Amino acid sequence: MKTSTTRLTVAQALVRFLSCQYTERDGARQRLIGATWGIFGHGNVAGLGQALLQYGDDMPFHQGRNEQAMVHAAVGYARQSDRLSTHAVTTSIGPGATNLVTGAALATINHLPVLLLPGDVFAARPADPVLQQLEVPYAGDVSVNDCLRPVSKYFDRVERPEQLIPAALQAMRVLTDPVETGAVTLALPQDVQAEAYDWPDDFFRERVWAVRRPEPDAIELAAAVRELKSARRPLVVAGGGVHHSGAEGALEDFVDATGIPVASTQAGKGSLLHDHPADVGGIGHTGTATANELARTADLVIGIGTRYTDFTTASATLFANPDVRFLNLNVAAFDAHKLSAQPLVADARAGLAALSGALGGAYRAEPAYVAEYTEDKERWEQRVDACFAAEDELVRPTQAQVLGVMDELVTGDDILINAAGSLPGDLHKLWRARSRDQYHVEYGYSCMGYEIPASLGVALAAPGRPVWALVGDGTYLMLPTEIVTAVQEGIPVKVVILQNHGYASIGGLSASVGAEGFATQYRFTGEQGAYAGAPLPVDLAANAASLGMTVHRAKTVRDLREALAVARAATRPTCVYVETETADTVSGPPPAQAWWDVPVAETAERSAAVKAREEYDRRAAGRRRHL
Numbered sequence: 116m117k118t119s120t121t122r123l124t125v126a127q128a129l130v131r132f133l134s135c136q137y138t139e140r141d142g143a144r145q146r147l148i149g150a151t152w153g154i155f156g157h158g159n160v161a162g163l164g165q166a167l168l169q170y171g172d173d174m175p176f177h178q179g180r181n182e183q184a185m186v187h188a189a190v191g192y193a194r195q196s197d198r199l200s201t202h203a204v205t206t207s208i209g210p211g212a213t214n215l216v217t218g219a220a221l222a223t224i225n226h227l228p229v230l231l232l233p234g235d236v237f238a239a240r241p242a243d244p245v246l247q248q249l250e251v252p253y254a255g256d257v258s259v260n261d262c263l264r265p266v267s268k269y270f271d272r273v274e275r276p277e278q279l280i281p282a283a284l285q286a287m288r289v290l291t292d293p294v295e296t297g298a299v300t301l302a303l304p305q306d307v308q309a310e311a312y313d314w315p316d317d318f319f320r321e322r323v324w325a326v327r328r329p330e331p332d333a334i335e336l337a338a339a340v341r342e343l344k345s346a347r348r349p350l351v352v353a354g355g356g357v358h359h360s361g362a363e364g365a366l367e368d369f370v371d372a373t374g375i376p377v378a379s380t381q382a383g384k385g386s387l388l389h390d391h392p393a394d395v396g397g398i399g400h401t402g403t404a405t406a407n408e409l410a411r412t413a414d415l416v417i418g419i420g421t422r423y424t425d426f427t428t429a430s431a432t433l434f435a436n437p438d439v440r441f442l443n444l445n446v447a448a449f450d451a452h453k454l455s456a457q458p459l460v461a462d463a464r465a466g467l468a469a470l471s472g473a474l475g476g477a478y479r480a481e482p483a484y485v486a487e488y489t490e491d492k493e494r495w496e497q498r499v500d501a502c503f504a505a506e507d508e509l510v511r512p513t514q515a516q517v518l519g520v521m522d523e524l525v526t527g528d529d530i531l532i533n534a535a536g537s538l539p540g541d542l543h544k545l546w547r548a549r550s551r552d553q554y555h556v557e558y559g560y561s562c563m564g565y566e567i568p569a570s571l572g573v574a575l576a577a578p579g580r581p582v583w584a585l586v587g588d589g590t591y592l593m594l595p596t597e598i599v600t601a602v603q604e605g606i607p608v609k610v611v612i613l614q615n616h617g618y619a620s621i622g623g624l625s626a627s628v629g630a631e632g633f634a635t636q637y638r639f640t641g642e643q644g645a646y647a648g649a650p651l652p653v654d655l656a657a658n659a660a661s662l663g664m665t666v667h668r669a670k671t672v673r674d675l676r677e678a679l680a681v682a683r684a685a686t687r688p689t690c691v692y693v694e695t696e697t698a699d700t701v702s703g704p705p706p707a708q709a710w711w712d713v714p715v716a717e718t719a720e721r722s723a724a725v726k727a728r729e730e731y732d733r734r735a736a737g738r739r740r741h742l
Contacts, residue, residue: 118315118316118317119315119316120313120314120315120316121313121314121316121319122311122312122313122314123311123312123314124162124165124166124308124309124310124311124312125162125273125276125279125303125307125308125309125310125312126159126162126163126165126166126303126308126309127165127166127169127170128276128279128312128314128318128319129163129166129232129279129283129301129303130151130163130166130167130169130170130173130174131170131173131319132283132318132319133147133148133151133174133203133230133283134146134148134170134173134174135319135320135321135322136148136287136322136324137321137322137323137324138199138200138291138323138324138325138326139323139324139325139326140199140325140326140328141328141361143199144323145196145199145200146200147199147200147201147287147290147291147324148174148200148201148202148203148230149175149192149196149200149201149202149575149576150174150175150176150177150192150202150203150575151163151167151174151175151176151177151202151203151204151205151232152176152177152178152179152185152188152189152202152203152204152205153167153176153177153178153179153185153204153205153206154178154179154180154181154182154185154205154206154207154211155205155207156206156207156208156209156211156234157207157208157234157246157305158206158207158208158209158211158212158233158234158235158247158305159205159206159207159208159211159232159233159234159303159305159308160207161305161308161309162234162303162305162307162308162309163205163232163234163303163308164205165309166308167205177202177571177575177600177604178600178603179204179597179600180596180597180599180600181214181568181594181596181597182204182206182211182212182214182215182218183214183215183217183218183564183594184218184564184567184568184594184596184597185204185206185218185568185597186204186215186217186218186219186221186222186229186231186298187218187221187562187564187565187568187569187572187594188202188568188569188571188572188575188597188600189201189202189203189204189218189222189229189230189572190218190221190222190225190227190229190557190565190569190572191532191555191565191568191569191570191571191572191573191576192572192573192575192576193222193227193228193229193572194225194227194555194557194573195530195552195555195572195573195576195577196576197358197359197361198226198227198228198293198296198326198359199326200576201227201228201229201230201290202229202230202572203229203230203231203232204218204229204230204231204232205232205233205234206231206232206233206234207233207234207247208233208234208235208236208245208247208248208258208259208260208305209246209247209248209259210247211233211234212233212234212235212259212260212263212302213259213262215231215233215263215300216262216263216266217562218298218562219231219263219266219267219298219300220266220298220560221557221559221560221562221565222297222298223266223267223268223297223298224297224559224560225297225355225382225557225559225560226296226297226355226359227296227297228289228290228291228296228297228298228299229297229298229299230286230290230299230301231263231267231298231299231300231301232300232301232303233260233263233300233302233303234303234304234305234308235258235260235272235302235303235304235305236248236258236304236305237304237305237306238274238275238304238306238307239306240255241306247259258272258302260272260300260302263298263300263302264300266298267297267298267299267300268289268295268296268297268298268299269285269286269289269295269299269300270299270300270302271285271286271300271301271302272301272302272304273301273302273303273304273307274304274307275307276307276310276311276312277312279301280314280315280318282301283301286299286301287322287324288324290324291324291325291326292327293326293327293359293360293446293462294446294447327462328360328462328464328465329446329460329461329462329465330461330462330465330466330469331444331459331460331461331465331466331469331470332460332461335457335458335459335460336459336469336470336473337473338457339442339444339457339459339470339473340470340473340474342415342440342442342457343373343415343417343442343470343474343478344474344477344478345415346414346415346440347414347481347484348409348412348413348414348415348436348484349373349375349413349414349415349416349417349480350375350376350377350378350406350409350410350413350415350416350417351366351369351370351375351376351377351378351417351418351419352378352379352380352383352398352410352416352417352418352419352421352423352427353366353377353378353379353380353383353386353387353419353420353421354379354380354382354383354418354419354420354421354422354427355380355382355383355420355421355559356383356419356420356421356445356446356463357383357386357419357420357463358382358383358385358386358420358551358552359420359463360420360446360462360463360464360465361464362386362419362420362462362463362464362467363385363386363387363551364464365463365464365467365468365471366386366387366419366463366467367387367391368467368468368471369467369470369471370387370391370393371393372471372474372476372479373474373478373479373480374393374479374480374484374485375393375417375480376393376394376395376406376409376480376488377391377393377394377395378395378396378397378398378402378403378406378409378410379394379396379397379398379406380397380398380399380421380424380426380427380558381397381401381426381539381543381556381558382421382556382558382559383419383420383421384397384543384546384548384554384556385548385550385551385552385553385554386419386551388548388549388550388551389546389547389548389549390547392489392492393488394492395409395488395491395492395495396492396495396543396544397543397544398410398427398433399426399427399428399429399433399709400425400426400429400430400540400707400708400709400710400711401426401539401540401543401544401707402543402544402708402709403495403544403708404491404495404498404705404708405488405491405492405494405495407429407433407708407709408491409488409491410433410434410709411433411434411435411436412435412436413434413436413439414436414438414439414440415439415440415441415442416434416439416440416441416442416454417441417442417443417444418441418442418443418444418445418450418453418454418456419443419444419445419463419466419467420444420445420446420463421443421445421450422450422453422559423450423453423454424559425711425712426558426711428454429709429710429711430710430711430712430738431712431738431739431740431741432709432710432734432737432738432739433709434454434741435737435739439741440456440457441453441454441455441456441457441741442456442457442459443456443457443458443459444459444461444463444466444467444470445458445459445460445461445463446460446461446462446463447460448460454741455741455742498705499544499545499547502515502516502519502545502703502704502705503515503516503518503519503520503522503545504516504519505519505520505672507672508671508672508673508676509671509672509673510671510672510696511670511671511672511694511695511696512669512671512672512675512693512695512696513695513696513697513703514537514538514541514613514615514619514695514703514704515541515545515703515704516672517611517613517675517693517695518541518542518545518546520672520675520676520679521583521611521679522546522547523676524676524679524680524683525549525553525581525683526549527549527550527553528550528580528581529549529553529580529581529582529583529683530552530553530555530573530577530580530581530582530583531546531553531554531555531556531583531585532555532556532557532565532566532569532570532573532582532583532584532585533555533556533557533566533584533585533586534556534557534558534560534561534562534563534564534565534566534569534590535561535562535563535564535565535590535620536563536586536587536589536590536618536619536620537587537619537620537623538585538586538587538613539556539558539561540620540704540707541704542554542556542585543556544704544705544708545704552577555569555573557569563589563590563593563594564590564593564594565594566584566585566586566590567584567586567591567594567595567597567598567601567608567610568594568596568597569584570582570583570584570601570608570609570610571597571600571601571606571608574606574607574608575606581609581683582607582608582609583608583609583610583611584608584609584610584611585611585613586610586611586612586613587612587613587614587615587618587619588612588613588614588615588616588617588637588653588655589617589618589619589637591610591612591655592655595658595659595662598610598659598662598663598664598688599662599663601664601688602662602663602664602687602688603663605687605688606688607685607686607687607688607689608688608689609682609683609685609688609689609690609691610659610664610688610689610690610691611679611682611690611691611693612655612656612659612690612691612692612693613693613695614655614692614693614694614695615694615695615697616636616637616638616650616651616697617635617636617637617638618635618636619697621635622635622636624713626723627727628713628715628724628727628731629715629716629719629721629723629724629725629726629727629728630723630724631721631723633645633646634646636650637650637651637653638650638651639651655692656668656690656692659690659692660690663688664688664689664690665685665687665688665689665690666689666690666691666692667681667682667689667690667691667692668692668693669691669692669693670693670694674693675691675693678691678693679691710734710737712734712735712738714731715727715728715730715731716728
């Protein structure tokens with residue numbers, strides 16, 4: 116029997132195929148590729164550009180300004196959608212394609228799906244080289260797109276029309292795999308994009324990709340129960356996998372039944388809401404004193420959906436109990452086995468439900484332990500209140516006081532986005548998450564410039580909710596371009612710019628490792644050099660206004676409170692600009708409650724570096740391997 120076909124170009128076939136892909140989990144179905152972002156050049160304008168125009172009713176399109184930013188927007192959308200839906204990103208060849216690399220790395224490191232469709236050089240090689248082609252003398256089949264291979268979970272170059280069919284199906288498989296998901300790249304030579312082919316109509320049928328919830332193995336589950344029943348000081352470390360799985364309710368049921376406290380990584384914050392008695396806050400270098408003291412004495416650490424980065428483990432110095440054991444519930448076996456743990460390889464929600472069922476109410480943390488962390492949690496909350504408080508509302512606010520004013524203003528509807536600088540540390544220690552998805556800090560790659568474009572993706576995934584991008588001046592200068600897209604499409608994001616004249620986070624780190632803050636401030640060089648002069652006369656508020664935002668300048672705490680309230684109610688892109696107080700005499704957030712390993716010069720002539728090395732050697736002596 117002859118197969119029914121439709122003649123389309125490769126680009127047209129791809130767009131039509133993508134518009135028919137869906138995911139389903141727990142009976143809920145949604146489109147896998149919700150929209151496509153693009154910037155057009157000679158490598159994609161006649162192919163994907165024409166196809167997106169032709170199928171505009173089936174594939175929504177967003178015009179970007181920077182290729183990296185478009186990936187960040189797609190990733191923000193995917194995270195807000197619990198990885199069940201994402202966006203595609205198309206670029207031209209050359210710099211348009213290589214600009215994708217940073218965004219792809221961020222997506223893959225954070226296990227967040229995004230589909231990348233960079234243009235590529237001619238497959239048929241009628242002219243060689245073409246504009247922007249990288250010539251590699253030892254290989255004729257290499258292009259700049261190959262730099263996307265190591266940061267992609269799946270990569271293919273479609274050099275003939277018929278290759279699109281298996282490549283597209285494999286791409287969808289990886290995007291929807293809870294273990295393998297990340298950046299997926301289909302490199303598309305510009306001549307192939309425009310080439311016609313007779314496509315089997317079955318290629319365009321509606322496909323539903325089931326997102327699995329793997330159940331735990333019975334033997335591993337029994338071993339997990341034994342580990343837990345023998346623990347006297349257990350601690351849960353909740354990671355981003357709790358959110359990806361939608362396991363917040365299962366986690367709450369588990370801790371309500373057992374009384375085990377829950378500390379959270381940056382990605383896992385909000386797994387329990389801040390006012391739950393068992394929530395002890397962030398863990399690790401940017402964590403709370405409460406969580407880190409529990410970690411130091413824990414005899415069983417129950418990791419749920421976490422990768423155990425060095426910030427979480429305080430560079431292998433945090434879990435100091437000589438008898439500590441680990442039980443890791445993770446959908447990825449690679450992560451479940453970390454720290455020589457007893458693995459429980461399963462979906463977080465399914466695993467927690469199975470663990471609770473297997474315990475059958477037979478375990479409960481000792482009352483003295485519960486009383487200990489309850490009292491410590493209350494003491495930490497008092498420290499947070501002190502950081503947030505402003506006795507004089509007519510003075511310039513500190514960064515912590517900016518968060519304090521926001522703490523008064525927001526509800527569970529608000530979503531806060533951040534990624535880099537000193538804000539992730541302050542937020543992880545101080546912020547009170549009021550909903551499962553309010554806290555959106557990207558710290559797997561900690562990419563400066565993520566916040567503003569990601570806020571667009573989040574706002575598209577959560578229409579009607581107030582979405583805040585919190586950025587320092589250094590981060591703002593990295594990637595403000597998608598403000599133009601927000602204005603163009605009427606996406607009412609709220610950007611808060613905290614002006615502190617430099618890289619505050621790295622400036623503090625520089626001072627602590629003996630580099631004396633060198634080249635971390637935005638200042639004139641001055642008579643003494645080393646950027647020690649007056650602050651640069653850069654007006655970021657004027658810049659944001661020039662890109663089309665409504666801008667409110669806040670000089671005092673009182674101004675800030677009024678400006679943030681106006682911004683929250685705004686129905687168009689709005690910016691609040693505030694210069695923060697950085698003087699040492701002003702109360703700031705508590706210092707780091709755990710170490711982070713940044714190697715210090717082993718030999719140096721300047722005294723600051725010599726002292727820093729002495730402190731480094733003292734701290735490094737506490738590292739251990741958990742075997």
